[in-house]
Amino acid sequence: MPTLASTNAVEIDGLGKRFGATVALENVSLAIPPGELFGFIGPDGAGKTTLFRILVTLILPDQGRATVLGRDVTTDVWDLRRRVGYMPGRFSLYPDLSVEENLRFFASVFGASVEEHYDLIAPIYEQLAPFKDRPAGALSGGMKQKLALCCALVHRPEILFLDEPTTGVDAVSRREFWELLDRLKASGLTIVVSTPYMDEANRCGRVALIQRGRILAIDTPTRIAESFGRPLFAVRAGKRYPLLLAVREYANAGTVFPFGDALHYTDRRDGLMPDAIASGLRDYLRGRGFADVEVKLTAPTIEDSFMARMGEPERAA
Amino acid sequence: MTATPQQAAIEAHELTRRFGSFIAVDRISFDVAAGEVFGFLGANGAGKTTAIRILTGLLSPTSGTARVAGHDVYSESEWIKRRIGYMSQKFSLYEDLTVRENIRLYGGIYDLSKDEVRDRTARMLSRLGLEQSADTQVRSLPLGWRQKLAFSVALLHEPSIVFLDEPTSGVDPITRRQFWELIYEAAAGGTTVFVTTHYMDEAEYCDRISIMVAGRIEALGSPAELRRRFGVESIDELFVQLARPAAAQTS
Structure with missing residues (x-):
């Protein structure tokens, strides 16, 4: 040919x-x-x-x-x-x-x-x-x-x-x-x-x-x-490692990853309003003794999308 | 941070190293507290490698003083080598040895007893979830696992400080974060972590960082403090601001 x-x-x-x-x-x-x-x-x-x-x-x-x-x-x-x-x-x-x-x-x-x-x-x-x-x-x-x-x-x-x-x-x-x-x-x-x-x-x-x-x-x-497709939150509160461990233990936590100066968090529940997710997590962290808790919606990056996508084949295997 | 000054893991004062007329490290001064995660940043050729070689007891400074884990870098470099752990992207484990053989080899190098090696091997394999791969050659482990194993091996003799030279280069984004969790865990247990990286987001993961430019430390502090002091959004921005003018002159 x-x-x-x-x-x-x-x-x-x-x-x-x-x-x-x-x-x-x-x-x-x-x-x-x-x-x-x-x-x-x-x-x-x-x-x-x-x-x-x-x-x-x-x-x-x-x-x-x-x-x-x-x-x-x-x-x-x-x-x-x-x-x-x-x-x-x-x-x-x-x-x-x-x-x-x-x-x-x-x-x-x-x-x-x-x-x-x-x-x-x-x-x-x-x-x-x-x-x-x-x-x-x-x-x-x-x-x-x-x-x-x-x-x-x-x-x-x-x-x-x-x-x-x-x-x-x-x-x-x-x-x-x-x-x-x-x-x-x-x-x-x-x-x-x-x-x-x-x-x-x-x-x-x-x-x-x-x-x-x-x-x-x-x-x-x-x-x-943009294809990330879920509300993504940046979480900040004091020392990172104790915060990371605490957020992981939250019953509604989906993914929790360190990201720059914050943690990036997704909730495992579908269909909830972002405000409800944020205030739920805020209350939980205050209950765990964290002061100056900040939970806010953040725009996903390529890296967030990559992590979300690369997780899938691993679970399937 | 509750850094107790009598327990500084690294104290460097006016540390200098010349090679002929070239000043690779130019009067740098900084302290690293025990249990701190300290990010040592700088452009290629800024003098980071020379400084690390001094702090790990491999090279004598020309002038200035430094103590690492309480030992003097001039007269007690052999003690320093025993008290620290080290891993880099380029060299960490022997690829043609199995996971277990690598651990045993390093146990031998650091004079651990047979029982200690056995106990620590079992603990390490279970913590990393590598029990099934204990008799696998390191070369056939995925890069991310190799790097996590290398980090654990660098901690095998329970050093008070571990030096990590670009430990996450080329590693996927999830494994990179898992690696940082190992770092946090070690630091929470009291181990001092001294780390270099080209990922500027990882600079934000450190308790404090320094940025070296042309042999000098041009910025030193916590990432939040430095962002405020220099009026920048990110450490990436600060790094470019400080290192860019120098980049034009260095080869």
């Missing part, structure tokens, strides 16, 4: 992959239109890296089919490799080559030169330029990550796959990295990125929540957060 001219940048249909007894991916299907900044959000071991490696033609799926830029990832391997940019999760540059040498090396692998596509990498590379003679292995985490991004872009790919580019990187470098991705997206590049940090989902146009090889949800970050 000739490769169909697909309008989507990525199309995945029923993809599955096992490693021995471990199911890494199970029946994954989704489509990513060109120009989208799409995020896979999930913890280590969710299957993100396996999926990325299939999409960039490094490993073969056991089941299903995937196309990238309209080309089959199992048959159009050589054509695709020239067209995709890939930044693996593990630092994969040459630590004993300098910043500049790494960049020139990756350009030459693709038969390109650094100068040819310099406009694309310039905003990033200019931050690295003062250290261009430093061995890549001696860079800080944030700088390594920027160099790796330059190396993935140096042949001007049509689509960029970034596997956990911000893992283990501090909050400031993470923020700067996402600003760089915004700029690249503005140039029309399709970007597929994975992250274990739930708060980064809001940086993406759409996200897929992924857990144990399965997609839990695909939608915009806002709609995923």
